[in-house]
Amino acid sequence: MRFQLLGPLSITDGRDVVVLPPSKPTALLAALLIRPGSVVSTDHLRGVVWGEDQPATAKAALQSCVLRLRRIFAKYGIEDQAVTAVAGGYRVRADAGTLDLLHFRQLVDRAAGSGEDSELYTLRAALALWQGPLLANVPSDLLHRDEVPRLAEERLRVLERVGDIELEHGRCREILVDLWEVTRVYPAHERFSEQLMLALYRTGRQTEALAEYRRVKGRLREELGVDPRADLQRLELAILRGDDLGTLDTGRAPVSLAPPALPEPRDASPEGGTTGGERRPA
Structure with missing residues (x-):
């Protein structure tokens, strides 16, 4: 179990x-x-x-x-x-x-010591362990206040690394949908907006990249009274100037990323899978 x-x-x-x-x-x-x-x-x-x-x-x-x-x-x-x-x-x-949280952390640790091709698929396997809103059925204000944000941050770091790898490989079109979603779910995480702007620009959508910057800037000023962080500001200027920010995505994946075989989690029993069949209440 x-x-x-x-x-x-x-x-x-x-x-x-x-x-x-x-x-x-x-x-x-x-x-x-x-x-x-x-x-x-x-x-x-x-x-x-x-x-x-x-x-x-x-x-x-x-x-x-x-x-x-x-x-x-x-x-x-x-x-x-x-x-x-x-x-x-x-x-x-x-x-x-016996615990998906430890399996997730094990995969993340393993990914860090592998090559980029293997790292990407190992990190995606780790992300696949997340099954919906964290502790949605747990009635505890203390856990939702103190622990849920900390655990969610572990997932965000992996999402950010996956975005970096995809962008480094020039797979901008493939990552666009994920970046659109994550920037709307986590609007305060400016790194995701930076990745989205870069992906849009590299796919020839300069106007949309700049619109994303204006959206982030407007939200930050309205809610917090601050400007976007320096990295985002520099990216906006580079896009306005039409700088070379990497090879434009032509729609072809420049690197063949074949998923490696992932070993079972250590100490797992033969029945200790991470995905199952029917989901039913207790």
């Missing part, structure tokens, strides 16, 4: 996916999986589960919540990944074969 944290919190056997219901045990499990193998303090867990409105008997209530979570584990036959009580808190052990 495998935990999926990169989306709605769920459990999968590689075929079926069980999406856990929004509940206090689900919030507790999310808090433990975000710090896999580490001791998570009881104070932090109570804050995750109850926030500011902690019950008068918070210690006993947390123990009851842990018991409910253990029953969920027993229901799906994953007692071997039990919640362990330790001094000062609780812990859930996981590895790249």
Whole structure:
């Protein structure tokens, strides 16, 4: 069995996916999986589960919540990944074969030491592990405030690197749709707008590249009262001057990028796949 944290919190056997219901045990499990193998303090867990409105008997209530979570584990036959009580808190052990977050990080680390061709496909395999809005079924204001943005930033760094590789290979047309989407979903991430402007310019769409700069500039001034960062300003000037910013995309991929075979995550069981069949609620 495998935990999926990169989306709605769920459990999968590689075929079926069980999406856990929004509940206090689900919030507790999310808090433990975000710090896999580490001791998570009881104070932090109570804050995750109850926030500011902690019950008068918070210690006993947390123990009851842990018991409910253990029953969920027993229901799906994953007692071997039990919640362990330790001094000062609780812990859930996981590895790249049982938790998609660790598999994602493993692939990202592996990609960094490979050649660009292999790096691109390894990073795309890592991105494919993300299955939708992060922790959408986890009812915890604390996790959504403190942990979700940090985890999302890990994905953004990979998206940014994928864009850089595609642009370096001259695959501007191939990356345009992805860049349009990501700049609208993450408007504050100026690097994506910079990549989009470059891709548009290299495909002969200078007017649209400049329009993207004006859109970013207008949003920043309206919302924050600041100008775009220096890199974006320099790119706008280069586009206005018609500078050579790399070979124009002719619609042909200049580099053959054949996907390498990706090894299974370490310590994975034969059933510990990352994608499954039917997704169903618990």
